[in-house]
Amino acid sequence: xxxxxxxxxxxxxxxxxxxxxxxxxxxxxxxxxxxxxxxxxxxxxxxxxxxxxxxxxxxxxxxxxxxxxxxxxxxxxxxxxxxxxxxxxxxxxxxxxxxxxxxxxxxxxxxxxxxxxxxxxxxxxxxxxxxxxxxxxxxxxxxxxxxxxxxxxxxxxxxxxxxxxxxxxxxxxxxxxxxxxxxxxxxxxxxxxxxxxxxxxxxxxxxxxxxxxxxxxxxxxxxxxxxxxxxxxxxxxxxxxxxxxxxxxxxxxxxxxxxxxxxxxxxxxxxxxxxxxxxxxxxxxxxxxxxxxxxxx
Numbered sequence: 090x091x092x093x094x095x096x097x098x099x100x101x102x103x104x105x106x107x108x109x110x111x112x113x114x115x116x117x118x119x120x121x122x123x124x125x126x127x128x129x130x131x132x133x134x135x136x137x138x139x140x141x142x143x144x145x146x147x148x149x150x151x152x153x154x155x156x157x158x159x160x161x162x163x164x165x166x167x168x169x170x171x172x173x174x175x176x177x178x179x180x181x182x183x184x185x186x187x188x189x190x191x192x193x194x195x196x197x198x199x200x201x202x203x204x205x206x207x208x209x210x211x212x213x214x215x216x217x218x219x220x221x222x223x224x225x226x227x228x229x230x231x232x233x234x235x236x237x238x239x240x241x242x243x244x245x246x247x248x249x250x251x252x253x254x255x256x257x258x259x260x261x262x263x264x265x266x267x268x269x270x271x272x273x274x275x276x277x278x279x280x281x282x283x284x285x286x287x288x289x290x291x292x293x294x295x296x297x298x299x300x301x302x303x304x305x306x307x308x309x310x311x312x313x314x315x316x317x318x319x320x321x322x323x324x325x326x327x328x329x330x331x332x333x334x335x336x337x338x339x340x341x342x343x344x345x346x347x348x349x350x351x352x353x354x355x356x357x358x359x360x361x362x363x364x365x366x367x368x369x370x371x372x373x374x375x376x377x378x379x380x381x382x383x384x385x386x
Contacts, residue, residue, distance in 0.1 A: 090193075091115045092298070093150040095141070095179070096160030097134065098125035100254055101197075101246070104291035105158060106132045112295055119150055119161065141175045144182045151186040156193040156298055159183060162224075164257075166346045170221075177225025184231055189238035195298045198228040198245045200283060200308075200357050201350060208313055208356040211245075211306045228306075235304035242301045246309045247283035247357065248350060249320075250290050251378045259375070259384055261347050263324055267386040272325040275337040278318025280354035285311040286372025296366040307362045311370035314356030323379040328386065 092109055096102040097118025109116050110133050118129035121140035129136040139146025141161055151157050159180065163172040180196060187194050202216050202223050203209045217223040228243045235241045249259055266272040290309040297307050318332075325332045335343075337352035344351065362368055373381070 090155040091117065091153070092156045092158060093117045093119070093137075093154035094134070094158045094160065095119045095147065095150070096162065096197075098128040099160060100256065101250055101287055101290060102160050103128065103132060104287045105160065105294050106134050108291040108295045109298075110134065112299075117150060117154060119146065141179045144178060147179055147182050148186050151183045154192075157183050157187065157195070158294060158298060159194070159196040162197070169346055173223065173225040174220065175225075176227045177220050177230060180225070180227040180231050184234040184239055184241070187239045188234060191238055191240060193240040193242065193298050194231065194234070195242040195244060195294060196227065196231050198243045199224055200245050200248065200310075200355050201353060203355060208358040209308075210358050211308055211361040232304055232306075240303040242297045242303075242305045242307065244294060244297060244307045244309050245357070246290060247285045247311070248355070249282055249284040249315070249375050250287050250309070251284060251375050251383065252287040252372070253383055255287070255383065258347055258350065259320065259324075259379070261344065262351065263328065263384040263386060265344055266324060266330055267328060271331050271333045272321045272328070273333050273335045273340055273343065274317050274321040275340050275352040276334060278316060278321060278334065280317050280352060281314025281356040282317060282320065283310040283313060283355065283357040284315050284375035285309050285370060286378070289368075289370040289372045293362070293366070293368050296368055301366065305365070307366070308357055308359040310357045310359040310362075311372065312374060313358060315375050317351060319376060320379070323376045324384060327379055327382065327384070
């Protein structure tokens with residue numbers, strides 16, 4: 090297939106490009122800068138200039154492709170509402186372009202906000218509904234197009250997609266710890282974070298794009314839930330720092346947005362995903378990557 094990928098030069102996007110190209114697909118990657126163009130082309134994909142603020146470029150990329158993988162997100166920690174609005178607009182643009190075509194549309198979704206008191210499963214509906222909700226309610230918006238001739242597949246990524254070059258949540262926590270001289274965690278640190286190595290996540294994206302039925306929800310989760318205190322302790326041991334328990338509210342103030350997510354208890358299962366696609370994660374665990382120095386400052 091000719092696959093259009095947004096977020097192609099990002100941490101997950103680069104792994105997805107390599108996975109798709111190795112499987113024989115032609116890949117067109119959206120790139121928002123000259124540096125991103127070089128990254129995408131260097132991986133063997135075709136670079137198309139554009140970003141989430143240029144919906145015409147998003148629509149054109151989707152129109153010219155046999156399938157779309159939407160991974161881009163603005164990740165504006167200072168103004169998350171702006172990221173949510175951009176996410177919804179991009180998903181709407183892609184879905185409308187593909188409507189009635191039967192073509193695959195795989196999008197990245199999140200596992201935050203469920204608060205079920207048990208592991209989230211692929212059958213649990215996303216509570217984010219409407220433009221003012223997390224990620225603009227984009228997952229539910231996209232899944233609604235499964236009845237409008239789009240083979241929509243949602244992949245809910247673990248909050249920790251880890252590996253060499255990760256600059257998101259765990260890396261942000263590590264940088265803050267290095268600056269403050271302490272690795273902080275909320276309360277007792279018993280809340281759990283799912284995790285997945287990015288190579289395993291990329292393979293799941295390919296499998297889902299190739300064969301998941303319309304309306305599928307997949308979980309990119311290798312570890313159901315790593316206690317946050319164990320993450321903090323592993324970082325502290327690697328960085329030569331101490332750990333400190335703080336109230337969740339204090340952590341949220343110290344690390345805007347990221348601190349609030351760090352306090353969430355969001356264990357998640359991927360049993361249905363594994364059974365559906367024969368997906369079996371093989372990459373290192375999150376704690377193994379921390380111990381190996383993937384988050385050294």
